[in-house]
Amino acid sequence: MTGEQTPPRTATPARAQAEGRSDAAVVRDALGVGVAVGLSGFAFGVTSAGAGLTLLQTCALSVLVFTGASQFALVGALAAGGNPLTAAAGAFFLGVRNAFYGLRLSQLLRLPRAVRPFAAHWVIDETSVVALAQPDRRSARIGFTVTGLSLYALWNLTTLLGALGASALGDPDAWGLDAAGPAVFLALLAPMLRTTLERAVAGLSVVLALVCHPLLPAGVPVLMAAFAAPAVLALHGLRGTGGRRTARTARTARDRTTRDRTDRTEGTDRMTRDEEGR
Known part of the structure; x- marks a missing residue:
């Protein structure tokens, strides 16, 4: 099968100048x-x-x-x-x-x-x-x-x-x-440091270094500041777990309220049908 081949695209002077x-x-x-x-x-x-x-x-x-x-x-x-x-x-x-x-x-x-x-x-x-x-x-x-x-x-x-x-x-x-x-x-x-989590890690690192500086030997405050990241991540995980638990509790309560409302509606409809049948 033969056909025309598309010629390779060459850079125009304007495009080459822009790339330059x-x-x-x-x-x-x-x-x-x-x-x-x-x-x-x-x-x-x-x-x-x-x-x-x-x-x-x-x-x-x-x-x-x-x-x-x-x-x-x-x-x-x-x-x-x-x-x-x-x-x-x-x-x-x-x-x-x-x-x-x-x-x-x-x-x-x-x-x-x-x-x-x-x-x-x-x-x-x-x-x-x-x-x-x-x-x-x-x-x-x-x-x-x-x-x-x-x-x-x-x-x-x-x-x-x-x-x-x-x-x-x-x-x-x-x-x-x-x-x-x-x-x-x-x-x-x-x-x-764009996110709240990153700023929290940086801030806690500074606090740990400053607090440990007069209390610990030279070099150790830097090591203590390294614990800021796992501490903040652990706290963030606990808050996330608590938030998910709260959301799950609220969703369960909302579903129960909806179910009770549905049951009451169905009960009212049943009473209405029984009265109409009598």
């Missing part, structure tokens, strides 16, 4: 996030050196760990005199969130198998936010790659510069650099 603008916009946004957050690596370098870590240890944390909140939690706990194991455990719990990001991004990006181990190292808050904000897979891949590349390069460079310049700056607490990393993390996290 879209890619350029994704790259611009990704670079903005990468540069803005990457500069805070300087604060980590200064804080880490002030906590007593060597230049090699500080740079190794940024190269191998590469998750700002966990790095700040680790050196912060060590600077406060916390146990290294406790500090590492707190940093680990903060880093676990990246595994959940990875589950979502693996479905969105669908990268080749050979690339996945390297891309997994870049699954952090910033790359996840940029990738998930894109309307399609192509834009998500561009956003993830540009954000990860620019942030990784700049974060490690500024970590090195911060560690080298720590002695010249003196006490990082006096400059407020110890709060730079957590402030950036909160700025990225706040817009993602």
Whole structure:
């Protein structure tokens, strides 16, 4: 059977230009996030050196760990005199969130198998936010790659510069650099708290950390804050069970009322028929 084949659709100049603008916009946004957050690596370098870590240890944390909140939690706990194991455990719990990001991004990006181990190292808050904000897979891949590349390069460079310049700056607490990393993390996290349940978990985490801070050794308040999520979910489940039980009780009462009303109506109709028969 023969017939005319539909020619492949070619991109018009206007369409190609629109796609180019879209890619350029994704790259611009990704670079903005990468540069803005990457500069805070300087604060980590200064804080880490002030906590007593060597230049090699500080740079190794940024190269191998590469998750700002966990790095700040680790050196912060060590600077406060916390146990290294406790500090590492707190940093680990903060880093676990990246595994959940990875589950979502693996479905969105669908990268080749050979690339996945390297891309997994870049699954952090910033790359996840940029990738998930894109309307399609192509834009998500561009956003993830540009954000990860620019942030990784700049974060490690500024970590090195911060560690080298720590002695010249003196006490990082006096400059407020110890709060730079957590402030950036909160700025990225706040817009993602959209539901009441998410806000409740975040609020309870803050309360637990603040209450436990003067009572427990350094690093432990972070671990205690991790119990906010199961506590809120358990309470939400109990409220849901209570709500379902209340709804079931109300539905049963409503059905009983309807049944009684029907029985009365049928009784009235039967009496009427008996009187008419007499």
